[in-house]
Each structure stands twice: as C-alpha cells, then as structure tokens.
Amino acid sequence: MKIVDALAPAAVGLAVLGGWEGLVRLYGVPPYVLPGPVAIAHALAEDWPLLSGSLLVTLRIALLALLLAVSLGGLLAVAFAQSRWVERAFFPYAVVLQVTPVVAIAPLILIWVDDVTLSLLICAWIVAFFPVLSNTVLGLNSADRNHVELFRLYGASRWQTLWLLRLPGALPFFLAGLRVAGGLALIGAVVAEFVAGAGGAGSGLAFRILEAGYQLKIPRLFAALALISALGIAIFAALGLVQHLLLRRWHESAMQPEG
Amino acid sequence: MTLVALDGVGKRFASGTEALAGIDLRIGAGEFLAILGPSGCGKSTLLRLIAGLAEPSSGRITRQASRQVGFVFQEATLLPWSDAITNVRLPLRLAGIDRAEQEARAAAALDQVGLRGFERAYPRELSGGMRMRVSIARALVTRPSLLLMDEPFAALDELTRHRLNDDLLALWAGSGVTVVFVTHSVFESVYLASRILVMATRPGRVAAELAMEAPAPRPTGFRTSAEYAALCRATTEALEGAMAQ
Ligand SMILES: Nc1ncnc2c1ncn2[C@@H]1O[C@H](COP(=O)(O)OP(=O)(O)OP(=O)(O)O)[C@@H](O)[C@H]1O
Ligand SMILES: [Mg+2]
Numbered sequence: 001m002k003i004v005d006a007l008a009p010a011a012v013g014l015a016v017l018g019g020w021e022g023l024v025r026l027y028g029v030p031p032y033v034l035p036g037p038v039a040i041a042h043a044l045a046e047d048w049p050l051l052s053g054s055l056l057v058t059l060r061i062a063l064l065a066l067l068l069a070v071s072l073g074g075l076l077a078v079a080f081a082q083s084r085w086v087e088r089a090f091f092p093y094a095v096v097l098q099v100t101p102v103v104a105i106a107p108l109i110l111i112w113v114d115d116v117t118l119s120l121l122i123c124a125w126i127v128a129f130f131p132v133l134s135n136t137v138l139g140l141n142s143a144d145r146n147h148v149e150l151f152r153l154y155g156a157s158r159w160q161t162l163w164l165l166r167l168p169g170a171l172p173f174f175l176a177g178l179r180v181a182g183g184l185a186l187i188g189a190v191v192a193e194f195v196a197g198a199g200g201a202g203s204g205l206a207f208r209i210l211e212a213g214y215q216l217k218i219p220r221l222f223a224a225l226a227l228i229s230a231l232g233i234a235i236f237a238a239l240g241l242v243q244h245l246l247l248r249r250w251h252e253s254a255m256q257p258e259g
Numbered sequence: 260m261t262l263v264a265l266d267g268v269g270k271r272f273a274s275g276t277e278a279l280a281g282i283d284l285r286i287g288a289g290e291f292l293a294i295l296g297p298s299g300c301g302k303s304t305l306l307r308l309i310a311g312l313a314e315p316s317s318g319r320i321t322r323q324a325s326r327q328v329g330f331v332f333q334e335a336t337l338l339p340w341s342d343a344i345t346n347v348r349l350p351l352r353l354a355g356i357d358r359a360e361q362e363a364r365a366a367a368a369l370d371q372v373g374l375r376g377f378e379r380a381y382p383r384e385l386s387g388g389m390r391m392r393v394s395i396a397r398a399l400v401t402r403p404s405l406l407l408m409d410e411p412f413a414a415l416d417e418l419t420r421h422r423l424n425d426d427l428l429a430l431w432a433g434s435g436v437t438v439v440f441v442t443h444s445v446f447e448s449v450y451l452a453s454r455i456l457v458m459a460t461r462p463g464r465v466a467a468e469l470a471m472e473a474p475a476p477r478p479t480g481f482r483t484s485a486e487y488a489a490l491c492r493a494t495t496e497a498l499e500g501a502m503a504q
Contacts, residue, residue: 147336150332150349153330155353164349251339
C-alpha cells in the first residue's frame with residue numbers, strides 16, 4: 001500500500017478527533033455525558049492494567065470462537081459437499097442457528113453451561129460459524145465443470161478430487177467467509193458477555209463497559225469501546241493479510257493492478 | 260488397427276435435444292482425424308463420447324483396452340492455483356506415479372511445447388497461447404496413444420495458431436500418436452489432418468469424409484501451394500453441401 005493511501009484516512013480520523021475535542025471544550029460538555037478524546041486517552045492510560053487484562057480475555061474468546069468456527073464450519077462444509085442429501089438434511093438447521101439472535105439464546109446457554117467462559121465461547125461460535133460454513137459450501141460446489149471432467153478423465157478418486165480440486169477452489173470463498181466470521185466472533189463474544197454480565201477477575205471488555213456505566217466512569221467506558229473497535233479492526237486486517245498472502249499468486253481478488 | 264469404433268451412435272440430451280444420430284466411425288491407430296462442422300453440430304459431444312466422458316443414448320462404442328487418452332479442452336482449463344509444472348504433472352499425480360518421475364516428465368513435456376523456463380509461472384502470468392501450450396503439455400505427459408483436442412487453437416491469433424499447428428504435426432509425425440482434432444476451420448483441418456470428417460447439423464451426423472493425400476510432414480510453403488488451395492476448395496464444397504442438407 002502506498003503511504004498516501006494510509007495518509008487520507010489518518011487525516012480524516014485526526015480531523016474528527018480534533019473537532020470532537022474542540023466542540024467538547026467549546027460547549028463545556030461534562031465528561032460524564034461525553035468525554036473528549038483527550039480524557040478518553042487519559043482514562044485508557046490510567047486504567048490500562050485493568051483494561052488490557054479484559055482486552056486479552058475478549059481477544060482470547062473471539063479467537064477461540066473463530067478457530068472453532070473455522071474448524072467445525074469447514075468440516076461441516078466438506079461433509080455437506082460429499083452428498084446433496086446430507087446438505088439438504090442439515091443445512092436448514094444451520095440456518096436456524098444463524099437467524100436466531102444470539103441475545104435470545106445466550107441466557108439459555110448460560111443456564112445450561114456452568115462455565116461462563118465456555119458459554120461465551122459457544123455464543124461467539126454460533127454467530128461466527130455460519131459465514132464460514134455457507135461460503136465454503138458454495139466454494140466446494142463451484143468447481144469448474146471442465147476441471148471436474150478433467151479429473152474424471154484421469155481417473156481421480158473422490159478424495160483426490162476433493163483435495164486437489166474442490167478444496168483449493170473453495171479457498172477464496174472460505175477466506176471471504178473467514179473475514180466476516182472474524183468480526184462476528186468478536187461481536188458474539190461481546191454480546192454474550194453483556195448478557196452474562198458476570199464480573200470478576202476473568203471479565204472481558206463488555207463487562208468493563210457495563211461496570212463503567214454503573215460507576216459513571218464514562219471516559220473508561222469510551223476507552224473500553226475504543227479497544228473493542230481497535231480489536232475488531234486488527235482482526236479484520238490480520239485476516240485480510242492472510243487472505244492476501246494465500247491468494248496473491250493466483251486469484252483475481254488479490255491482484256495488484258498493473259502500472 | 261482400430262482404437263475406437265462407433266456403431267450407430269446417437270446422443271439425446273435430457274432436454275430433448277438430439278445432438279447426434281447414427282454416427283459410424285472407426286478411428287485407426289496413427290491417423291490424424293479432423294472433425295469439421297458448423298457451430299452446434301455436436302462436435303464437442305462426439306469428442307466427449309469418444310473420450311468416455313459421456314455415454315451414448317443409442318448405439319455402441321468399443322474402445323481398445325490399452326489406450327491412454329489425452330484431452331485438450333477448448334479453453335486451457337488449467338488449475339489457477341497451481342504453477343505450470345504442477346498443472347502438467349496433474350495426470351501423473353492422479354495416477355499415483357512417484358514425485359520425482361512426475362517432475363521429470365512434466366518438465367520434459369513443457370520443454371516439448373517450448374515452455375522451458377516457465378515451470379514456476381502461474382496461469383495468470385502466461386499469455387493465452389502459452390496457457391494453451393501448458394494444456395497440451397498436460398495432455399502429452401501421460402504419453403497418450405489417443406489425443407483428443409476440442410478446438411484447441413480457436414482463441415489464438417493466426418501466427419500463433421500456425422506455429423502450434425506445425426508443432427502439433429511434428430509431434431504427431433514423431434510419436435505415432437492418434438489425434439482427433441475438432442475444428443470449425445476448413446484451412447486448419449486441411450493443413451493438419453490425414454482424414455476429415457465433415458458433419459451436418461440437427462441432428463449431428465456425418466455428411467462427408469475426405470482423405471487428405473498431402474505428404475504427412477507438410478512441406479514448407481504448403482500453406483500457399485496450389486495443392487493446399489485445391490484441397491481447401493474441395494473441403495469447403497463438402498462443408499457447404501453438408502450445411503445445405
Ligand atoms: N449438456 C447439454 N445439455 C443439453 N443440450 C446440450 C448439452 N451439451 C450440448 N447440447 C446441445 O447439443 C448440440 C451440440 O452441442 P456441441 O457442444 O456438441 O456442439 P459443437 O459442434 O461442439 O458446437 P461449437 O462449435 O459451437 O462448440 C447443441 O445443440 C447443444 O445445444
Ligand atoms: Mg464445441
């Protein structure tokens with residue numbers, strides 16, 4: 001990426017933050033209504049030991065959920081691709097799981113599963129796995145007809161066709177799903193924690209937001225919010241990098257324009 | 260010796276289209292057979308039947324058991340995520356041949372089509388003609404006794420096509436492979452083939468068969484010779500006759 005490409009959004013960001021701080025000071029808005037960026041940065045620095053611990057907790061749940069979503073979603077997709085019958089029989093249930101709002105199931109899961117971390121993980125997984133599953137199924141079924149015939153002509157086994165043709169062909173679809181799933185895993189983790197509302201040593205950022213709200217520590221609330229956003233952006237960017245590295249040699253989506 | 264024999268072969272698709280009817284054809288070892296016909300007359304369908312990629316809905320196809328088929332599709336049909344040499348060694352990989360031999364034979368096949376030094380290039384990084392040559396190398400790597408080609412050069416410019424025509428002829432003359440070559444170009448079929456099958460459409464059937472008696476490795480300047488012109492005229496007349504039927 002060229003420097004200029006990074007400069008433009010950075011300039012916009014700085015301008016917005018500057019305007020925000022200016023307006024807050026100009027109208028003397030109290031920090032418990034709307035703190036300025038400086039106050040938020042201050043809170044972030046001051047509460048860093050507390051917030052960084054929560055950041056790690058949330059990050060861990062989101063990443064574990066993503067890992068589960070990738071492995072289970074991917075495996076399920078391969079199973080679906082093996083037979084139309086399996087796909088028809090099970091796909092509707094995956095859709096049911098997807099369209100049910102996680103806020104609605106989270107209380108149930110919290111009741112059924114004793115361990116809070118585990119129930120958060122399950123909630124985040126439910127939100128994250130569907131894009132991986134549906135994209136990978138689509139990718140596995142999108143193999144070029146001529147390629148399929150080529151494999152048949154040379155006597156490829158089912159396994160060889162899966163491994164050498166369908167899976168590599170599904171990779172761009174899978175990665176697109178993964179990128180969406182990365183953001184959703186974080187959302188799922190945060191929403192579930194809001195519902196759980198559990199405190200203690202192992203609390204994530206969502207609980208810090210709730211807690212700061214009760215205690216009217218609004219700058220800290222904003223600091224936790226900023227950390228969630230930063231985490232989401234970092235996950236998205238990291239998965240984008242993975243996507244680019246895996247596809248750059250052959251897929252249109254990862255090509256640099258010539259010239 | 261007959262490699263493949265078709266007796267009264269017909270093909271009707273589920274949609275009701277009668278693509279082929281009453282095809283009788285013997286493909287002899289070592290010949291270069293061109294299948295010539297207008298678009299939609301069933302050339303590709305016929306080639307797929309010969310390859311065993313589809314089953315006839317009537318009639319019988321008998322194939323010699325020991326044949327090894329190479330198929331070149333109308334498009335290069337390379338795997339975009341694999342580099343040239345990996346694409347070429349795919350048939351060997353599928354046959355479970357060991358890695359070192361795969362690499363050696365694939366490299367030799369790429370060399371044969373003039374692509375030495377492009378082993379690690381991805382399809383995206385190759386021109387259309389180079390991609391087609393990779394595809395031909397992939398068909399050659401199994402040392403097929405029967406090479407089936409579906410308008411392999413249709414998308415290429417004339418100069419490249421002429422060069423690949425000559426390369427193909429040299430290969431055919433040198434290796435004794437049997438070639439079935441689908442084309443809609445009269446000039447290409449006359450230049451290449453030892454026998455031309457002219458097809459008529461709706462339903463697809465054999466309208467005429469022409470033997471080309473020109474010397475097998477075409478002499479230089481053949482494209483501009485009177486003999487070539489005469490053969491092209493005769494073939495064009497046969498094709499026009501087929502289309503008027
Ligand atoms: N899978 C299919 N299902 C139904 N009809 C088909 C199918 N494949 C081919 N056809 C029909 O069979 C006929 C012959 O098709 P085919 O592709 O063999 O023609 P062709 O001679 O190769 O044409 P072209 O020169 O344009 O490639 C056409 O009318 C086509 O519509
Ligand atoms: Mg065709």
